[in-house]
Amino acid sequence: NxxxxxxxxxxxxxxxxxxxxxxxxxxxxxxxxxxxxxxxxxxxxxxxxxxxxxxxxxxxxxxxxxxxxxxxxQTFREVGLPSGWNGEEEARWEKLLAVRAKVNEALEKERQAKKIGKSLEAEVLLEGGGLRSEDGGLLEEICLVSQLEIKAGAGEVVVKVAPARGTRCARCWKYEESVGRDPEHPELCERCAKVVKEAAA
Structure with missing residues (x-):
C-alpha cells in the first residue's frame, strides 16, 4: 500500500x-x-x-x-535493480529525497504566509549541503517548482523560496521568462512552443 x-x-x-x-x-x-x-x-x-x-x-x-x-x-516476473545501480546511487537518492522534504516544508511555510499558492509558483534557491549543480534539473522536477538554483557550499542545506520569475505557460503551467518570445505561440514557454511546432510539422 x-x-x-x-x-x-x-x-x-x-x-x-x-x-x-x-x-x-x-x-x-x-x-x-x-x-x-x-x-x-x-x-x-x-x-x-x-x-x-x-x-x-x-x-x-x-x-x-x-x-x-x-x-x-503468466508467470511472476523476476524484479531486480538495474545493472548500473549501486550504493552510491542509492545514497544520492536518499540525499535528494531529504532535500525534497526540506523544500516541501519551506514551500508549505510560504503557502501559509500566502506568498505562493501552488509549488509551480515558486523559485527555490538551495545553498550548501554538498549538492552538485547537475542535480538542479532533477531537484526542480521532483520538487515540482518552476525554477531551482543550487549554490555550492558545505554544511546543512539552506532552502530559500521566492515567487517564480516570468509568466505562467498555458501548456506546462510553469513560470518561465521565455513565455511570449515565440510570436506564433505567445502564451507558451520556449520548450512548449518548440514541442507544439514539432508535433504540427
Whole structure:
C-alpha cells in the first residue's frame, strides 16, 4: 500500500507528469518514464491477478496484445535493480529525497504566509549541503517548482523560496521568462512552443 500511495502516486507519477505531458513525443526523458510506468504496471497486474481476477484480466488485455493469453497463464516476473545501480546511487537518492522534504516544508511555510499558492509558483534557491549543480534539473522536477538554483557550499542545506520569475505557460503551467518570445505561440514557454511546432510539422 505504501509503495502505491506514497512512492508511486504521490512521488514518482507526480514528478513525471511534466515530462509525460509536455516533453516532445520521443524525448528520452519522456520515453524512459513511459517505459518505467509500463514495467511497474506489468508487474503490479501480475501480482494482483490472484486477488483481483477480473480486474487484472481486463487490465492485462488493455496492456498487452491478446496473443499473449490470459493474465492467469503468466508467470511472476523476476524484479531486480538495474545493472548500473549501486550504493552510491542509492545514497544520492536518499540525499535528494531529504532535500525534497526540506523544500516541501519551506514551500508549505510560504503557502501559509500566502506568498505562493501552488509549488509551480515558486523559485527555490538551495545553498550548501554538498549538492552538485547537475542535480538542479532533477531537484526542480521532483520538487515540482518552476525554477531551482543550487549554490555550492558545505554544511546543512539552506532552502530559500521566492515567487517564480516570468509568466505562467498555458501548456506546462510553469513560470518561465521565455513565455511570449515565440510570436506564433505567445502564451507558451520556449520548450512548449518548440514541442507544439514539432508535433504540427
Amino acid at each position: 505504501r509503495f502505491l500511495s506514497v512512492e508511486l502516486s504521490a512521488f514518482y507519477i507526480d514528478a513525471c507528469k511534466d515530462r509525460i505531458y509536455c516533453d516532445a513525443e520521443n524525448d528520452p526523458g519522456r520515453r524512459s518514464a513511459q517505459t518505467t510506468m509500463h514495467e511497474i504496471l506489468d508487474t503490479l497486474v501480475r501480482l494482483a491477478a490472484p486477488v483481483l481476477a477480473f480486474t487484472a484480466e481486463e487490465a492485462w488485455e488493455t496492456l498487452t496484445e491478446k496473443k499473449k493469453g490470459s493474465i492467469h497463464l
